[in-house]
Amino acid sequence: MKPGAAPPSVVFASAELAPLAATGGLGDVSRALPRALAGALGGRVSVFLPLYQAVRRRGVELEHAATVDVPGHGPGFRVWRAAGVLDPAALYLVEHDPFFDRPGLYGERGGDYDDNLERFAFFSRAVLEAILALDLPADVVHANDWHTALVPAHLRWFFAGHPRLRAAATVFTIHNLAFQGRFAAERLPSTGLPPAAFHMDGIEYYGRINLMKAGIAYSRAITTVSPRYAAEICTPELGEGLDGLLRARAADLRGILNGIDTEAWNPSIDRHLPARYAAGALGGKRICKHGLVAELGLGISLDTPLVGMVTRLTLQKGCDLVLGAAAELLRQGVGLAVLGSGDPWLEEGFRNLAGAHPGRVAVRIGYDESLSHRIEAGADLFLMPSRYEPCGLNQMYSLRYGTVPVVRATGGLDDTVRDADEDPRRGNGFKFREPRGDELAAALRRAVRAYHEPARWERLQQTGMAEDFSWSLSARRYAEIYDRLREDRRGVPS
Ligand code: ADP
Secondary structure (H helix, E strand, O other): OOOOOOOOOEEEEOOOEOOOEOOOHHHHHHHHHHHHHHHHHOOOEEEEEEOOHHHHHOOOOEEEEEEEEEOOOEEEEEEEEEOOOOOOOEEEEEOOHHHHOOOOOOEEOOEEOOOHHHHHHHHHHHHHHHHHHHOOOOOEEEEEOHHHOHHHHHHHHHOOOOOOOOOOEEEEEEOOOOOOOEEEHHHHHHHOOOHHHOOOOOOEEOOEEEHHHHHHHOOOEEEEOOHHHHHHOOOOOOOOOOHHHHHHOHHHEEEOOOOOOOOOOOOOOOOOOOOOOEOOEOHHHHHHHHHHHHHOOOOOOOOOOEEEEEEEEOOOOOHHHHHHOHHHHHOOOOEEEEEEEEOHHHHHHHHHHHHHOOOOEEEEEOOOHHHHHHHHHHOOEEEEOOOOOOOOOHHHHHHHOOOEEEEEOOHHHHHHOOEOOOOOOOOOEEEEOOOOHHHHHHHHHHHHHHHOOHHHHHHHHHHHHOOOOOHHHHHHHHHHHHHHHHHOOOOOOO
């Protein structure tokens, strides 16, 4: 920010907000980034979220803030302000019970709701109507992933000449390019956009609607959640069909690493652990390992390197690579502790692995936040062999917990982990390049060798524990983008 300039006011639209309504990283970012922006930078930040059933169930205190009309849906939708949830940022919830008073955010029992296009098109337009009704300052309107991609699109089509919104700059963040919001062309009226938007420079993609594409096409700046992923999505391998468009917008695309919640993930105050520890006093970590070995019924000694995994069990996360290379991994004399849920065939694969190696491999299928902390603290090594990883959180938790990460060099994993053999002075983990079991096994072998050299191991742990993954750092980078846009109100590309 220029000295003396007022901090930018930001309106942030998201389909998720942790812990009220979240399925992944988007929810974490939507909680942490606005608070960090509003707190450290002093800007006015307003966050919009649908009023989901999950939010109602939490008993959040709601105060009626405005009533808006949403074209195509009718008059009289209420917008509520939630007290004390996101301070110092303001949280607004958009009510439309037929759309949002449902058990799921996007679907139920593994299937998506059929009307997700209508639901999120409604929400996106309602955000813009609410900005006007609430008279919110909006130097920047920041949308996230395909659910809110119609915010910049509607801004461009319907408010480009509006005295209050004309100057608003748009930022669109891609949290995971794999989910794009693709729908049949016949449903264009549901987007609220005119037929002219169904065009290769707009919302059309190979004859269908693609909301993610619209978000990219109609936003002034595009960000994604790590610098490496920003480069990768410009390639055919990880561009998910949008690499051409992203290459064309490369000058406006920037990768900003997500921060982590440094209070929830702090081994010196973590209440999920049997003992607490810090970089200068690692004794408690051994107690955590002892506790974890007992909790999981492992039969390994405390001198055996213990490898942890906490993950969705999917191909994206490379879980099949672990199963394929399991014999080779176990030959290296490690124990393995896995917590995860996901694809049934992978769940079964891990269950079978544990069954075949009792005492050496422990597998817990399910979602268990508390156990995830104990694995982060009790393991010596943490495995993340992802095929792609926009940012990844667990490698950052691991570094903070003195648990050395072994990762595939992709996305945010590549940005946060430095290989200890390639860079002996600054290394904090181990990396492999190709998504293959033999490469994974070779990286683990190097890590196990380091584990058996105590002085080197402790140096590695200390390097990792000294990293700064706080949100204030990331928020500053977003603020730089907001500032640049404010100074350069060229509007959206035409
Ligand atoms: P993604 O959002 O792609 O699943 P991230 O690494 O960005 O991957 O974030 C995943 C988050 O979910 C991490 O905080 C991780 O610890 C947590 N997590 C994933 N699976 C489980 C599980 N089975 N139990 C507890 N926490 C889990």
